[in-house]
Each structure stands twice: as C-alpha cells, then as structure tokens.
Amino acid sequence: MLQALGLGPAEEAIYTALLARPTASAQDLARQTGLDKAESMRILLDLAARGLVAVATEVESGALDSADCEAGLRPAHYRLTPPSVALAPLLVEQRNALHQAETAFSMLTEQYRSTAAHTAGGVVEVVVGVEQVAHRFHQLQRGAQRELLVFLVGAPIAVPREDTDTSESSALDRGVDFRVVADKNYLDSHDVVRDVRAAVTAGVELRLVDSLPLKMVVSDRERAMVPLDMADSGGEPSAIVVHRSGLLTALVHLFEKEWAQARPMYTSATGVREEPAADQQPTEEELEVLALLLAGISDRRAASQLGLSIRTVERRIRRLMDLAGVESRLQLGWHAARAGWL
Template identity: 45%
Template sequence: MLTALGLDEWDESAYRALVSVGAADVPGLAQRLTLAEPDAERALRRLERHGLAAQSSGRPGRWVAAPPGVALGALLTQQRHQLEQAELAAALLAEEYRATAAEPAVHDLVEVVTGAPAVAQRFLQLQLGASDEVRALVTGNPVVVSGTENDAEEQAAGRGVRYRVVVERSVLDLPHGITELTAALGRDEQVRVVDRVPTRLVVADRALALVPLTSHRSEPAALVVHADGLLELLSELFESVWRTALPLRLGASGVAEEPADGPDATDLEVLSLLLAGMTDASVAKQLDLGLRTVQRRVKRLMGLAGVTTRLQLGWHAYERGWVARD
C-alpha cells in the first residue's frame, strides 16, 4: 500500500513491524520478518533515509518508528509536489506539441505502427489516455488488440471511462469469449453483437483511433489515426454498426442477446417519471422498485435507444413515441 511513496514491500513490512512493537533491534526484526540480518538492517537504513525510522538515542542498537501521521504525511506532501511538477511539465509539453503541430504534415495524420509489442503498447496508451469513452468493434479473430480483455480496460472503466463494444457473434464461441464478455458486462460496459463487423476498430474519445491491419505478413501492424476527418468517418462507422447490433445482457443463465423489442410497461413508467423531473431514488420509491433496478432499466433504455446520455434518451423517447407529447 505504501509503494506509491517509494517503499518496497520489505521496507513497508519493516516499518509496520516497528510501528506494531514500538522498537526493535536488527536480530529481533530479522526474526520477525524472516529475513537475514543484513537484509533487515538494509531495510532499516532505507527507512531512515525516508525519515520513517531512527536509532534510539537512549537504547543503542534499537530502532524506533517515526510517528506515521508525521512521517508519512511528509512523504505524501513530497509526492504531491512531484506530481504537480510532472503535471506542469506534461502541460507545457502538450502546449509545445500543439504549437508545433498546428498544421501537421499529411504523413503525421496517420501513424503506421508495426510489430505486436508496438501495437499492443499503442492500444494500452489509447485506453489509459481516454477520459470520456472508448468505442470498439471486435472481430472473432483478434490478432493483438482485443476489445474485451485488457488490463487497461479495467483500469479505465474503474475511473469512469464508458465503454461501448460491438462484437461479432463468433466471439461468443471463442474459448474465453463468454468469460471476457461476462467480465465486461459486470463492469457496466455496454456490449452489443452482430453477425459480422466490417473491421477491427478502437476509438478513444474523439481524439484517436486505432485500426489493426489485416494482412498475411508475419508482423502485426495497425494505423493510429489523428486526422479529424478520418476520425469522424471511423466514429460514424462505429455508430452505424452500433445502431444495428443487439444488446447483450448478463442474466442468471449467463450472457444472452436481448431483442431490441422496445421498452416494457415498467420501463415506460420509469421513463415518464424521470422526464417529469424525479430523481432515480424518487422513481424507485414511487414504483416500489429497488434503486439499482431503476438504474438498470435506465441503462437498458439507453441501450435500446443507442444513446449515451439521459438528455439524449429523453429526446429519443419523444421521437420514438415511448412517451406522449403534451
């Protein structure tokens, strides 16, 4: 837990041990941590450099822990300062990049990435850099990029980045396909299925897109698209496939396709109350439903309408006749 402050696991264990016992000598600490005495002493010396431990002035050979509230607070302050400096440097570099790339050359608008490690790294960066939404088209034979399995995907979803993914039906037959889709749906990602997607594609926000290339070469390759016009084209390609795809849902029997047959009576009640200005909690109380049930129904309605915000849902509800106009 303290690795973010520059401590390794042995440093942290040594500090926790000192905090719990108050004071200890090197042999006692080594025995407690099942370490060799030289390793225990090195851990104590590192703690001393971080201001987390000191040798007792009254009892030679004994080490005492610095108060966590003071010592760790100082380290946190130092880390915050370093992060602020890094953020400032990143902002200055971004501004410099924008200034030099105000009118980029044509060859800079599309980047060709070659080799599996390079493609995987760009895919990782694409997701870690997303702040709003990641959209993906996933084929049944992903070479390097997979829209359903990636550590960065879990991290991005955990910090609030929305995911909309369309998979080919053949993905459901892959060895780990259902497992990966179940995990994605469990993170509240929106997943839909079609018989076939036209290409593999990942779009991060409206800033970057990655298109893995299909070829018979030994090395995988991909295009990273920066150009506004091409990005809009790829975004519209995704949206057109999304509109024709069927939502996947996670039920008691596992992952199943959900026919886009429109909202049921309860959905319409929920929608009408929300459009009347009621909160989710008030709607749940009014209809004697659980709060999570209301939220799940709203997500389902957004999926049926093919929208990502509640404002869009209200507009589509009127357009599709789900609610009456006054």
C-alpha cells in the same frame, strides 16, 4: 501501499512491522519480517536518516542507559516517527513529480503534433509489427480517463484476448465508460463467450450487430486505432492511430450509429444472450394465463375465469413455451421465474 511514496518492498516490510509495536530492535524486526539482521539494521539506519524512524529513548525502549546500548549490552530499539509528520513530505514530492510529469506529457504531445503536422498532417500514425501494435493498443486502453468505444470483429491477431483483460479491468476500476459493439460471429468461440460474459458482468456495455465494417478502439474521443490489411505491411500486423481530426470525428460518428442500431446483450447462467425484442416478450394477456397456470389452475378453469376459449388459453401457453425455448410446462415455470416474467 508505501512503495508509491518511494519505499522498497523490504523497507515497507520493516516500516509496517514497526507500526504494530511501540519499539523494536533490528533483531526483533528481522525475526518478524524474515529478513536477516544485517539487512534489517541497514534499512533501519536508512529510514532513520530519512526521518521515518528514530532511536527510542531509554524510557521507551526500557534500556538502562544509552551507554549500555553503545556498549552492546542492549541492542538499540527504534520507533516510528509519526506518519503524519514523516510521510507528508514524501506525499508532496510525489504530487509535485506527478504534476511535472503531466506538464512534460502535454509539452511532448504538442511538440509531437507540431512535428507531425509537417509530415502526415498530425492526423495519422502508422504502426507496424505485433509488439508495436499491441503496445499502442494497451496505451490507448490504459490512458483512457472517460470513455472507451470498441468494435470487435473476427479473431484477435496482434493482441490476444487474454492480454486485454488487465487493461479492461484497469479502465473499469477508473470509472471509464466502456461500450462495445461486437460482430455476431465474434461470439462463436466458447472461450470468447466466457471472457465476454466476465467483461459484461464487470461493467462493460455490450451490443451485437450482424456485421461491422472494421475493428476499432477509440479512447476519450481523442485517439483511435484501426487495423490495416496485413498484405500492405509484408504480412505483419499493422494499424493506424488517428488523432483529433475530422477523420476521428467520423469514426466516433460511425460507432454511435452502429451502437444505436445494435441489439443489447445480457448475461445469464448459460452465457451471453441478446436482449429479447418487444415482440419476443410475453404480453399482459399471456402473463395472466401464466399466473393462473403457476397457481395450479387447469386450462379449462383458467379459460372460464378469463372469459376465453380453452383453445385461446392453450395457444397462449404454447407461445409462452416458444418464447422461453422450453418443451414442458414445468420448464416454463422455471424459466418464467429466472426471466422475471412474474
């Protein structure tokens, strides 16, 4: 927590240990943190120089007098300076540094686009090699603040599936809208299904199509990355990074078109499945039969109550079993409860 304000791990350990007690000596803190006494003393002196801790008064430390401390009869005790006083300047420094970094980022981005405008029109950047492609892919995911749009096609080449988990989690934690359209063949691997199920559970919106024209990731509708044919780069993985342009607009439009036509997916105890279409859901009439069946009423009595023939009741039960993909009425009842049919 305090490392974000410029304190190292050992300094944070001493600071938080001192936070839990009114005063303490270097030896006390060394014993509590596992650091040696000399290191604890060095850190305390450094924190004192930065105004984060102070030497405790005689009353606070219980010392007989300051001369005793200087003579080594009683080790010096330290106390924290109130965090609201001591840490506030560090927080301001960090905020100023972040503001300066954001300004520098904007200037460098504009300078790059200005320079690139004389070479490739400032639109397309070619990236070649496994490390470079993976690096730019993670930059796009980690830099997203609002939205990530992804096409998943075929087996990963430059960026292994397990290497994307951290970037995905970070984006979801930031509240990024994460939408994915997957080629149905992408889910053929058991390991991929397991990872995709975890991603959907975490908040990724997933839809499925029979085929996609390309693999792609779009970050905040400002940058996109599309792989190139490895035959064009000497057999090495390569990609193009597309910046704001008509080409990027076309890629976003392509995503939205595929997204609108794709089939939504949902997670279940057995994996990731397509959301059933309307004609694959039970009708109200079929659910009436199901309710009576689960109540223990026989087919003949159910037919009588609903004003149907017994063959109609049996036909509706058979269709319910087909929809559920089960072979017995007991399994049908179990599936109906899980699927929320009643």
